[in-house]
Every structure is written in structure tokens, then in C-alpha cells.
Amino acid sequence: MFNSEPLTERCGALLPTASHLCIGVSPFNSYFSTERLTALAKWALTRFEQCHFFIPDTVAAYTLEALGYTPARARHKAARQGQYVHNKVTTALRSLDVPEPQRLIFGMERLDDQPRYRELLAEATALFEQNSAFHAACIDATHWVLDRKLPPGAEPSEEQLRLAVRYFLAELPLFADSGGICGGGPSLFVYHTRVAFLEKFYSGELPWAPAPGQGFLVVTESEARQTDTSMLGVGG
Numbered sequence: 001m002f003n004s005e006p007l008t009e010r011c012g013a014l015l016p017t018a019s020h021l022c023i024g025v026s027p028f029n030s031y032f033s034t035e036r037l038t039a040l041a042k043w044a045l046t047r048f049e050q051c052h053f054f055i056p057d058t059v060a061a062y063t064l065e066a067l068g069y070t071p072a073r074a075r076h077k078a079a080r081q082g083q084y085v086h087n088k089v090t091t092a093l094r095s096l097d098v099p100e101p102q103r104l105i106f107g108m109e110r111l112d113d114q115p116r117y118r119e120l121l122a123e124a125t126a127l128f129e130q131n132s133a134f135h136a137a138c139i140d141a142t143h144w145v146l147d148r149k150l151p152p153g154a155e156p157s158e159e160q161l162r163l164a165v166r167y168f169l170a171e172l173p174l175f176a177d178s179g180g181i182c183g184g185g186p187s188l189f190v191y192h193t194r195v196a197f198l199e200k201f202y203s204g205e206l207p208w209a210p211a212p213g214q215g216f217l218v219v220t221e222s223e224a225r226q227t228d229t230s231m232l233g234v235g236g
Contacts, residue, residue: 020184057082120173
């Protein structure tokens, strides 16, 4: 049902030893129906020892703010949509008789309690603030995201990019070491879209690099019936 392709040659070399998948689920992306989430979970659980789902729920408020929502309204909308997506993933896992499905789901509240996540977020944030090349790469990735949310022909302002990049920075630790964060060993992050920033990241072309044993897998349906590939963030 699914085709999988390592994002880079390095990711491909990691595939035979990977024991864990981290599946990114974007909160405002209609691609992630309950049916598709169920199929993804079944595919992952039958091929790898462990899998977790990552939902960047509350941080979606940063992108909503960049699109013009007030901070309070953005937080409310992100929280409501995040809970909706958590429920869909939980339903998908329960349909596969997964016990305690919540243990396989990481939202931002749970991540904030993970020392490895906090460590990597601090690293990424410091590098973003201090390294011009990394700063530019993160802003370019955020620009790519906002381009798909703004009216045709509109360019994101510096202020919009400043607001929205916080979402991207919050995701970066999962791209860098999802196995270390989730406790899953050698790991591949899973998403259905290729992202230029991540191709450079996993190819060693940026000032920051993934942990040893961390890769990225592009997973798409064989019949390619993707109805909507828009996203608020890059991964999840």
C-alpha cells in the first residue's frame, strides 16, 4: 500500500539497521485522515520494532499568528485542532488493537518533559541565533511553508517569518534524533513530502547534523491518492 524512499543516500544506508519510525502528522493537513493514519500505523508496526507519532500541536499557533490570528485565537485554534488530530491517531491505533495507544503519541506537552528534546531544541535555537548560514536555511524553509498559506503573489514579511520560524525550530529536534527522544534506538522520521532543507540536513550540508543512526523516509501511498499536501509546518 505504501512506497518508501530514503531521503538521501545516507538515510538509505541507515534503513537496514533502523528499528524505529517516527511518523510526523501535521495538524491542519487533510492528508491525514483516520483511514490513512490506520494504514500508516499498520504498515509501520508490521515492518519495524517500534513506531511513534509526532503531532506538533500547540506550536501550530506560531504559524497561525504569522497568518494574522491574534495570539489568543491562534492558541485556541491550535489546541482544538491538535486534540482533534490526537483523537484520530488514537482511534487508528485502537482499531489495530494497540494497547494504551497514547504511549505511542508525542505532542508538544509530552516532548517538553523529554530531556533529549529540550537539549536539541536549545542547540537548534542557539545555532539559529548565532550562525548566519543556519539562520538563513531555517528562514528559507519557513518561507517555503508560508508561501503555501498566503494569497497568490503575496510574500511573507520579516515579521511573519520571525513568528512562523518558531514552529520549524520546535520540529527540528525530531528530525535530528527521534530515536533518542522517543527511546526507540536507530530511527527514521517519516513524512510524505520531500523538503529541501531536510535534504541538505541529512546530506551533511548544514552547520547542524542529525544524530548517528537518524534518517528520514519519504512514505507515500502506492496509488498516490494524496488529496491535500498542504501543511502548516514541515514535518508534522
